[in-house]
Amino acid sequence: MPAWTPDQPLIRIRDVHLSFGAVQVLNGISLDVMKGDVICIIGPSGAGKSTLLRCVNALVPIDRGSILVEGQEVHDAKLDKLALRRKVGMVFQQYNLFPHRTALDNVMMAPIHVLKRPRGEVEQEARALMRKVRLEGKEGSYPGELSGGQQQRVAIARSLAMQPDVMLFDEVTAALDPETVKEVLVTIRELAEEGMTCMIVTHEMGFAREIADEIYFTDRGVVVEHGPPAEFFAHSRDPRTRQFLSQIL
Amino acid sequence: MINLNPLWDWFRTLHETTGINLTIFYDPFDRARFFNGFLTSLRLMAICLVASVVIGVVGAWVQRSRMLVLRAITQGYVQFFRNTPPLVQLYFFYFALGSYVRITSPTGLSVPAVSNFSWAAIGLSLYAGAFNIEIFRAGIEAVPRETIEAAEALGYSRLKAYVYIILPLAFRISLPALNNNLVNLVKTTTIAYAIAVPEMLYVANQIWSDELNVPEMMNVLLVIYVSLVALLVFVMGRWERALRVPGYTPA
Ligand SMILES: Nc1ncnc2c1ncn2[C@@H]1O[C@H](COP(=O)(O)OP(=O)(O)O)[C@@H](O)[C@H]1O
Numbered sequence: 001m002p003a004w005t006p007d008q009p010l011i012r013i014r015d016v017h018l019s020f021g022a023v024q025v026l027n028g029i030s031l032d033v034m035k036g037d038v039i040c041i042i043g044p045s046g047a048g049k050s051t052l053l054r055c056v057n058a059l060v061p062i063d064r065g066s067i068l069v070e071g072q073e074v075h076d077a078k079l080d081k082l083a084l085r086r087k088v089g090m091v092f093q094q095y096n097l098f099p100h101r102t103a104l105d106n107v108m109m110a111p112i113h114v115l116k117r118p119r120g121e122v123e124q125e126a127r128a129l130m131r132k133v134r135l136e137g138k139e140g141s142y143p144g145e146l147s148g149g150q151q152q153r154v155a156i157a158r159s160l161a162m163q164p165d166v167m168l169f170d171e172v173t174a175a176l177d178p179e180t181v182k183e184v185l186v187t188i189r190e191l192a193e194e195g196m197t198c199m200i201v202t203h204e205m206g207f208a209r210e211i212a213d214e215i216y217f218t219d220r221g222v223v224v225e226h227g228p229p230a231e232f233f234a235h236s237r238d239p240r241t242r243q244f245l246s247q248i249l
Numbered sequence: 250m251i252n253l254n255p256l257w258d259w260f261r262t263l264h265e266t267t268g269i270n271l272t273i274f275y276d277p278f279d280r281a282r283f284f285n286g287f288l289t290s291l292r293l294m295a296i297c298l299v300a301s302v303v304i305g306v307v308g309a310w311v312q313r314s315r316m317l318v319l320r321a322i323t324q325g326y327v328q329f330f331r332n333t334p335p336l337v338q339l340y341f342f343y344f345a346l347g348s349y350v351r352i353t354s355p356t357g358l359s360v361p362a363v364s365n366f367s368w369a370a371i372g373l374s375l376y377a378g379a380f381n382i383e384i385f386r387a388g389i390e391a392v393p394r395e396t397i398e399a400a401e402a403l404g405y406s407r408l409k410a411y412v413y414i415i416l417p418l419a420f421r422i423s424l425p426a427l428n429n430n431l432v433n434l435v436k437t438t439t440i441a442y443a444i445a446v447p448e449m450l451y452v453a454n455q456i457w458s459d460e461l462n463v464p465e466m467m468n469v470l471l472v473i474y475v476s477l478v479a480l481l482v483f484v485m486g487r488w489e490r491a492l493r494v495p496g497y498t499p500a
């Protein structure tokens with residue numbers, strides 16, 4: 001296989017099928033993400049959005065199809081999962097921080113444990129990341145002492161500490177109080193502006209419209225339609241898309 | 250060195266005036282053998298506490314293994330040791346296994362390869378370890394699936410996720426149950442008596458047979474065991490507090 005070059009999609013998803021028992025969750029989904037792109041995936045609950053992100057990170061095996069990350073087949077039995085997960089950062093709806101370690105430790109743990117990097121160097125970077133997500137002064141706090149928005153920003157910093165090439169965000173503001181949603185969105189926007197490739201599952205339509213290069217509407221495990229935000233919101237053709245947008249906007 | 254003779258003499262006087270006969274204080278021979286019994290008990294407890302926790306941690310890890318055979322073996326072990334009396338287990342080790350595990354001494358005699366004390370340590374560690382596996386397993390099951398997934402997403406291998414995330418969280422959840430089991434273990438070490446390990450109960454029995462002071466020795470034993478259990482509970486409580494994390498309540 002020829003080596004991956006940045007003019008090819010960083011993530012290439014083709015005809016992915018996946019069922020959990022009798023439930024067909026992904027039904028031939030395909031999409032591309034170019035390096036530096038921000039794509040937003042929207043769609044009703046149960047559409048398979050979270051499952052898709054989890055497949056990209058090899059947290060869930062697929063039944064059929066192909067997912068290439070930088071040219072590497074994710075669902076190859078010989079895949080080096082560690083190498084894949086270094087490249088792909090993931091942030092979850094429920095933050096999923098490690099509750100027994102401080103915020104700073106949460107950011108430092110994976111580079112030390114997984115990448116075996118020297119602690120001093122990692123700590124410097126982790127402190128810089130805490131500043132970047134505007135949590136200076138909260139380094140010593142435990143997750144349980146932080147607000148949802150603060151925890152989510154620690155989770156973002158924790159992912160960034162692995163220096164990923166792409167970040168997956170799964171409804172990262174869905175569990176937050178309205179007043180803290182913004183601080184998390186600001187953090188993601190800054191990342192996007194710095195050129196981070198992002199796959200974002202979100203219900204925040206205003207945010208998606210503003211940040212996305214491409215919006216994908218998914219339902220029942222397929223991409224129903226997609227397009228650049230301006231076009232997508234103004235001229236969606238599919239009745240399912242229109243119905244979804246009318247409910248949510 | 251503090252001179253303890255006045256204290257020993259006080260116990261001698263106590264015996265002469267009240268009839269309360271605590272030879273383990275004023276009689277040097279009884280004192281020495283009782284003290285050795287006490288140390289033997291402490292050693293047995295310390296070894297079994299540590300070994301049973303190690304067995305629990307390793308066994309709970311193996312129970313998460315993808316290898317069915319390993320899981321089945323662990324499960325068999327846990328069920329066997331949980332569902333048979335510890336005294337029967339100890340007899341099994343000592344009399345059944347012990348009669349096979351023999352070596353030939355330099356003088357040409359066939360002698361046991363494993364001492365009574367070692368059999369007691371092995372048997373009791375396996376006994377308490379089986380319970381610890383179940384205790385840690387329950388703790389691991391209470392660790393949120395999402396937390397483990399976050400570790401996986403960061404590139405943690407199964408073993409690393411276990412060591413750095415699952416176990417520390419499961420441990421906190423398991424501590425109260427672990428506490429109970431370790432207290433139980435401390436008390437159960439007395440069954441080593443049955444295979445003639447010269448631990449505290451065994452030497453107390455020797456002493457009361459010689460001195461005919463059964464009530465006194467019984468009281469001594471009770472006081473010592475209550476104190477040891479209290480000490481363990483205290484240490485475990487301190488440990489629990491040391492592991493406490495602000496804003497986090499173990500499930
Ligand atoms: N591990 C699983 N086992 C069984 N069913 C699952 C599992 N994960 C997701 N599902 C099902 O797959 C469907 C899609 O879920 P999900 O990807 O979470 O949707 P979305 O994120 O779009 O709301 C749902 O019906 C859900 O119940």
Ligand SMILES: [Mg+2]
Nearest residue numbers: 049050051171
């Ligand atoms: Mg979801």
